[in-house]
Amino acid sequence: MGVLDGYRVVDCSVAMAGPLAAMRLGDLGADVIKVEPITGEWQRHAPAGGAVGREVNASFLALNRNKRSLAVDLKSEKGRDIVHRLVATADVFLQNYRPGVAARLGVDYDSIRGLNPRIVYVSMSGYGETGPYASRAGQDLLLQAMSGAMFSVGRESDPPVPSGTYAIDAVAAYSAFEGALAALLHRARTGEGQLVTVNMLDAAVAVQMQELSIYTVGGVPQKRSGEPHAHVYIRAPYGVFATSDGYLALAMPPLEALAQALQVPELADFDTDVDGHRQRDRITALVQDRLPHRTTAEWLEVFEEHGIWSGPVYSYADLLDDPQVKHNGSFVTYDHPSEGTVTTPGFPFRLSATPPEVRRPAPRAGEQTREVLADLGYSNDDQAALVEAGVVAPYQEREEPA
Known part of the structure; x- marks a missing residue:
C-alpha cells in the first residue's frame, strides 16, 4: 500500500x-x-x-x-x-x-x-x-x-x-x-x-540557485573558456577528457595531487583555487595532452589511488550494465x-x-x-x-x- x-x-x-x-x-x-x-x-x-x-x-x-x-x-x-x-x-x-x-x-x-x-x-x-x-x-x-x-x-x-x-x-x-x-x-x-x-x-x-547567485551576489559573469570546460563557475580541470580507448570525467581535483597522478610537474605550480579559474585553458590543455597515453581503466585506477574524483563516461548500454545501477x-x-x-x-x-x-x-x-x-x-x-x-x-x- x-x-x-x-x-x-x-x-x-x-x-x-x-x-x-x-x-x-x-x-x-x-x-x-x-x-x-x-x-x-x-x-x-x-x-x-x-x-x-x-x-x-x-x-x-x-x-x-x-x-x-x-x-x-x-x-x-x-x-x-x-x-x-x-x-x-x-x-x-x-x-x-x-x-x-x-x-x-x-x-x-x-x-x-x-x-x-x-x-x-x-x-x-x-x-x-x-x-x-x-x-x-x-x-x-x-x-x-x-x-x-x-x-x-x-x-x-x-x-x-x-x-x-x-x-x-x-x-x-x-x-x-x-x-x-x-x-x-x-x-x-x-x-x-x-x-x-x-x-x-x-x-x-x-534549479540554478548556485550559478545565478554567483552572478547576482558575487558579481562574477559567465565567461566560457577557450578549451572545453563543463561549467564556467567551477575550476579546472572539470569536464570530459579523451583517453587512449575512450573518455573519462574529471572533477576539480587538487592540482598538486593531479600533478603526481599524471606525472606532469607543471600542474603543481598552479594555485588550485586561484589559477583553477584564471588558468583554465592552460590546465585543461595539460590534462588533454597527458590522458591519451593510457586507457580509461588505467587512469581511473590511478586517480582512485590519489583520491581524485573521476569516473567513466557511459552510453545507455553501459549504464544498464553497471553493477551499482x-x-x-x-x-x-x-x-x-x-x-x-x-x-x-x-x-x-x-x-x-x-x-x-x-x-x-x-x-x-x-x-x-x-x-x-x-x-x-x-x-x-x-x-x-x-x-x-x-x-x-x-x-x-x-x-x-x-
Missing part, C-alpha cells in the same frame, strides 16, 4: 512535465486517472526518438505507469459532466493547458473549486499564468535557451550547449509533485484545498498487455514503510473508461449510450495484420 493510497488524482496534462508529476503521485499509491481525448493523448502518436510500440510508444510508457485512462470528449456537455463528477471524488486536479483552454473546457480553478472546495488544483505553464510570455509554448529547449544555462558549458568559440535530457521538463515536474504534496499536507491540517501554480521558467531559474534497482521491468516485457527508469526515492511500486502499466487509450464510469455510478446502459454518442471511448483491441 502506498503512502497516497486512497487519494485520487485527475490528470488532464500532456507531453512530459505534467504526466511525470502525476505519475510520481501514482507511484506513491494514488489512483491517477488520465483524462485524454477519445483518440488518445497526442504523445501516443508522436513517439520520441522514433520508438514506436505496438500500441503504446516508449515515451508514453515512461511517463504514464500507475494510471487509468478515461477517454472522453471534454468539448461536449456530457463529457464535461463526466469529468465534473470525477472531480467531485478527487483530491488533486492537474493540467498544463495553454492559457484560456481550461476555462473553455470548464475545468479552470474556479469551476473545479466550485465542485470540490477541498481540491488541490495544480496548474502548470511554460512561462507563467499571466505576463508578456503567458501565451508562448513552453517547450524544454526554448526554456533551456532562455534560462541562461547554455552559456555555462563548453568553450567560448562554440555555440551555446543544451542539455542532453529534457532537464526543464523534469525539474518543472518535480516542482509540481512537490507543490501537490505540500498542498495535500496543508489540507490535512486545515481541511482547505488551494491552487498550486508551477511554470517552467521559474523552475529553470530555481543493478544493485540499486534503478530500472523497473514489468509486463504490458500490448508491449510485452518493458524496462523503464524506476523511482528516484525510497520509502521504508510505503515504498513506491508499479501497480499497473501505462494504459492503452480508454482502457479504463468503462471502469471509471462504473466508479462514478454510470450504469451499463448509460455507458453504452455515451459510447454510442461518441462522448467516451473504451479501449478496443487492435486487429493484427494478416
Whole structure:
C-alpha cells in the first residue's frame, strides 16, 4: 500500500512535465486517472526518438505507469459532466493547458473549486499564468535557451550547449509533485484545498540557485573558456577528457595531487583555487595532452589511488550494465498487455514503510473508461449510450495484420 493510497488524482496534462508529476503521485499509491481525448493523448502518436510500440510508444510508457485512462470528449456537455463528477471524488486536479483552454473546457480553478472546495488544483505553464510570455509554448529547449544555462558549458568559440535530457521538463515536474504534496499536507491540517501554480521558467531559474547567485551576489559573469570546460563557475580541470580507448570525467581535483597522478610537474605550480579559474585553458590543455597515453581503466585506477574524483563516461548500454545501477534497482521491468516485457527508469526515492511500486502499466487509450464510469455510478446502459454518442471511448483491441 502506498503512502497516497486512497487519494485520487485527475490528470488532464500532456507531453512530459505534467504526466511525470502525476505519475510520481501514482507511484506513491494514488489512483491517477488520465483524462485524454477519445483518440488518445497526442504523445501516443508522436513517439520520441522514433520508438514506436505496438500500441503504446516508449515515451508514453515512461511517463504514464500507475494510471487509468478515461477517454472522453471534454468539448461536449456530457463529457464535461463526466469529468465534473470525477472531480467531485478527487483530491488533486492537474493540467498544463495553454492559457484560456481550461476555462473553455470548464475545468479552470474556479469551476473545479466550485465542485470540490477541498481540491488541490495544480496548474502548470511554460512561462507563467499571466505576463508578456503567458501565451508562448513552453517547450524544454526554448526554456533551456532562455534560462541562461547554455552559456555555462563548453568553450567560448562554440555555440551555446543544451542539455542532453529534457532537464526543464523534469525539474518543472518535480516542482509540481512537490507543490501537490505540500498542498495535500496543508489540507490535512486545515481541511482547505488551494491552487498550486508551477511554470517552467521559474523552475529553470530555481534549479540554478548556485550559478545565478554567483552572478547576482558575487558579481562574477559567465565567461566560457577557450578549451572545453563543463561549467564556467567551477575550476579546472572539470569536464570530459579523451583517453587512449575512450573518455573519462574529471572533477576539480587538487592540482598538486593531479600533478603526481599524471606525472606532469607543471600542474603543481598552479594555485588550485586561484589559477583553477584564471588558468583554465592552460590546465585543461595539460590534462588533454597527458590522458591519451593510457586507457580509461588505467587512469581511473590511478586517480582512485590519489583520491581524485573521476569516473567513466557511459552510453545507455553501459549504464544498464553497471553493477551499482543493478544493485540499486534503478530500472523497473514489468509486463504490458500490448508491449510485452518493458524496462523503464524506476523511482528516484525510497520509502521504508510505503515504498513506491508499479501497480499497473501505462494504459492503452480508454482502457479504463468503462471502469471509471462504473466508479462514478454510470450504469451499463448509460455507458453504452455515451459510447454510442461518441462522448467516451473504451479501449478496443487492435486487429493484427494478416
